[in-house]
Amino acid sequence: MRSRLRSNAGQAFPIYIVMVAGLLFLAFAFFAVGKASATRNGAQGAADAAALAAAQEARDEIGPAFLGSLLLPGGLNDFFGNHYISGAPCAQAQRLAASNNADVVGGCGWQSHFQRDEVTIRVETRNTVGDTVLPGTESRHATATATAVIEFRCSWKAPETPSEDSEPPSGDDEAEDGKPESPGPFTFRCDGRDRFEIDPLHPAPWEELGEALFAVHLTDD
Known part of the structure; x- marks a missing residue:
């Protein structure tokens, strides 16, 4: 009887070893998956930060062109159709x-x-x-992609221009140096609420105007 019990115990011991080894392998595999997930999350965070940095740099960069467009008839429409983004935003990214x-x-x-x-x-x-129990992870880098947008969130009203039937401006309508007066201020309404004016020749600092006129955010598209 005792010999039979010893025989059963001896047969069960290898099974226990295999089960323990299997559990250890699963634990190390889950650990490897966790490390891969952490690396992937780090990549996504870096991509999000880089995309936002590029968009914010681009918003800062377009200030002179945007303000210059206010001095030209139909300049804003031309600006939105043709404005240029240089390589500086990518360097910031x-x-x-x-x-x-x-x-x-x-x-x-x-x-x-x-x-x-x-x-x-x-x-x-x-x-x-x-290094993990899974092969190839020692040389595996994580990649991620993010998209940020610069979005004009305002409507505008251009200064009124005199009609052809109106009287030509008198000498009092010219500046002291003989040049015509600057275009009147543009009126902007942003997000349907905020309303303010921009004088093309005497604008507020672009850091302030840029944040009011252009939204910068990540997108899931």
Whole structure:
């Protein structure tokens, strides 16, 4: 009887070893998945920060062109149809990605629409997932993509121009240096609530105007 019990115990012991080994492998596999997920989340955070940085830099950069367009008849429509984004926003995106231990790959993808610009940034982490029980993770980098938009959120009313039947301006309507007076102020209403005016020749600082006129945010599109 005792020999039979010893025999059963001896047969069960290898099964216990296999079960423990299997559980340990699953634990290490879950740990590897957790490390991969953390690396992926770090990549997404870097991509979000880089895309927002590029959009904010672009908003700062377009200030002179936007204000200059107010001096021309129909200038705002031309600005929204043709304004130009330089390479500075992409450089800013790389700086933000680097501060999050990642790099921008493939450059910055710009798409321009009327009153809306989008920049898509793809990043790759500098660190890898690391050594795990899963093969290949020691050289696996995480990648992520984010898109930010610069969106004009206002309507505007241009200064009234004199009609052809109106009397020509007198000498009193000219500035002291002999040049015509500047165009009257543009009236902007943003988000259907805020209303303010911009004098093309005496505008407020662009840092203040840019935030009021253009929204910058991430998008899930």
